[in-house]
Amino acid sequence: MLKPMKVVLSPRGVRRVLARHPWVWRDDVLGMPSGPSIYPVEGKRGVLGWALVNPESQISVRVFRFGDVDDPLDALWENLQRALEYRRSAYEDEQAGLRLTYAEADMLPGLVIDSYARHLVLQAHAAAWEPLLDELAERLRESLAPHSILARHDSPLRQREGLPRYRKFLYGEAPEAVTVREGKIRYLARPNSGQKTGAFLDQRDNRLFLGDFVKGRGYQRGLDVFGYQGLFGLQLSRHLKSVEVVDSSAAALAAARANAALNHAGNLTFTEANAFDLLRARERAGERYDVIVLDPPAFAAKRADRERALAAYKEVNLRALKLLRPGGLLATASCSHHVGEGEFYEMLAAAAADAHRLVRLVARRGQAWDHPVLLTVPETHYLKFALLEVLA
Numbered sequence: 001m002l003k004p005m006k007v008v009l010s011p012r013g014v015r016r017v018l019a020r021h022p023w024v025w026r027d028d029v030l031g032m033p034s035g036p037s038i039y040p041v042e043g044k045r046g047v048l049g050w051a052l053v054n055p056e057s058q059i060s061v062r063v064f065r066f067g068d069v070d071d072p073l074d075a076l077w078e079n080l081q082r083a084l085e086y087r088r089s090a091y092e093d094e095q096a097g098l099r100l101t102y103a104e105a106d107m108l109p110g111l112v113i114d115s116y117a118r119h120l121v122l123q124a125h126a127a128a129w130e131p132l133l134d135e136l137a138e139r140l141r142e143s144l145a146p147h148s149i150l151a152r153h154d155s156p157l158r159q160r161e162g163l164p165r166y167r168k169f170l171y172g173e174a175p176e177a178v179t180v181r182e183g184k185i186r187y188l189a190r191p192n193s194g195q196k197t198g199a200f201l202d203q204r205d206n207r208l209f210l211g212d213f214v215k216g217r218g219y220q221r222g223l224d225v226f227g228y229q230g231l232f233g234l235q236l237s238r239h240l241k242s243v244e245v246v247d248s249s250a251a252a253l254a255a256a257r258a259n260a261a262l263n264h265a266g267n268l269t270f271t272e273a274n275a276f277d278l279l280r281a282r283e284r285a286g287e288r289y290d291v292i293v294l295d296p297p298a299f300a301a302k303r304a305d306r307e308r309a310l311a312a313y314k315e316v317n318l319r320a321l322k323l324l325r326p327g328g329l330l331a332t333a334s335c336s337h338h339v340g341e342g343e344f345y346e347m348l349a350a351a352a353a354d355a356h357r358l359v360r361l362v363a364r365r366g367q368a369w370d371h372p373v374l375l376t377v378p379e380t381h382y383l384k385f386a387l388l389e390v391l392a
């Protein structure tokens with residue numbers, strides 16, 4: 001039997017695409033070609049859009065253009081150009097760290113490209129990108145004149161797509177560490193070896209916001225828990241007397257120390273510890289702080305982990321609230337997209353109640369502006385960030 005050169009969706013799949021969700025699960029596909037590529041997506045009444053298709057993936061269809069188009073590849077490159085233009089003025093700063101494409105939210109399914117002082121790191125987690133990588137690199141060079149382009153394709157996510165894992169420069173080379181500016185501080189991003197693509201850019205605006213907020217308010221003692229390379233701590237250290245950065249990873253703390261040295265920040269200290277143990281021990285010791293940051297990893301990697309994750313979030317938030325002086329600040333985040341925004345704030349309220357503290361919400365924030373959220377795609381909104389003030 002001849003394989004169809006298009007994707008035919010079930011009625012449920014059609015409803016999903018009409019509701020402007022770009023993903024269609026394998027179960028909602030009635031027929032599709034046998035290999036990954038770009039294909040039209042059809043319901044009963046004709047073409048609904050064009051998609052990156054991979055029969056091997058659970059998410060078999062990722063729409064990048066709703067409606068029909070003469071040249072689908074042109075449409076994909078148009079999406080790329082639009083994403084780059086959206087960030088153009090920020091990219092003008094040669095030392096900026098920013099996300100240039102945020103996958104589905106830029107209609108570039110599975111494609112994330114970050115820039116660290118114009119060294120680009122890309123991750124393409126949809127199989128149909130693989131044969132397009134050289135052209136993608138060429139277009140990025142033409143549009144942005146970067147110093148280097150690294151395909152960091154070493155994530156286990158690639159296996160779900162049946163893709164090989166590798167790391168390879170598509171253009172130029174990058175040094176082991178690149179200096180990036182973030183407001184008044186600088187840090188070393190490690191595109192080749194750091195967590196994520198080299199830094200947590202999604203928290204950039206929250207770090208800057210917190211740094212600005214504490215300025216001139218007389219706070220003295222800070223604790224940056226789950227601190228990784230100390231970037232929240234560094235923003236705080238400009239206005240506080242001392243800040244302790246806590247992480248369970250020795251490599252993360254080595255990076256934090258290097259960042260402190262780069263900024264001549266002598267008021268930072270570094271502690272390698274499990275955050276859960278450390279917060280409990282500090283409470284037992286009667287320690288008090290003015291500002292605490294909690295930026296844990298995603299406790300819920302999958303939906304089934306949600307309850308356990310919420311309990312873990314509550315535990316660290318409750319401990320932190322108990323450790324704060326009246327008037328103190330808790331900057332707290334969750335990057336688990338399986339934990340919804342409503343659940344996150346309910347968890348915080350429950351933690352405040354159990355800690356017997358009167359707490360007010362000062363700011364309710366999310367991902368940095370270069371990680372925009374599609375309203376019809378809840379998966380694109382994963383980062384919750386609250387700034388809380390303990391009144392009493």
Ligand SMILES: C[S@@+](CC[C@H](N)C(=O)[O-])C[C@H]1O[C@@H](n2cnc3c(N)ncnc32)[C@H](O)[C@@H]1O
Pocket residue numbers: 199200203225226227228229230231232246247248249252273274275276295296297298
């Ligand atoms: C989301 S990252 C923090 C990013 C950082 N705040 C920033 O802005 O760059 C989470 C960090 O928590 C650390 N971590 C994970 N589990 C931990 C634990 N139980 N105790 C302490 N640190 C932990 C990881 O090593 C990682 O560096």
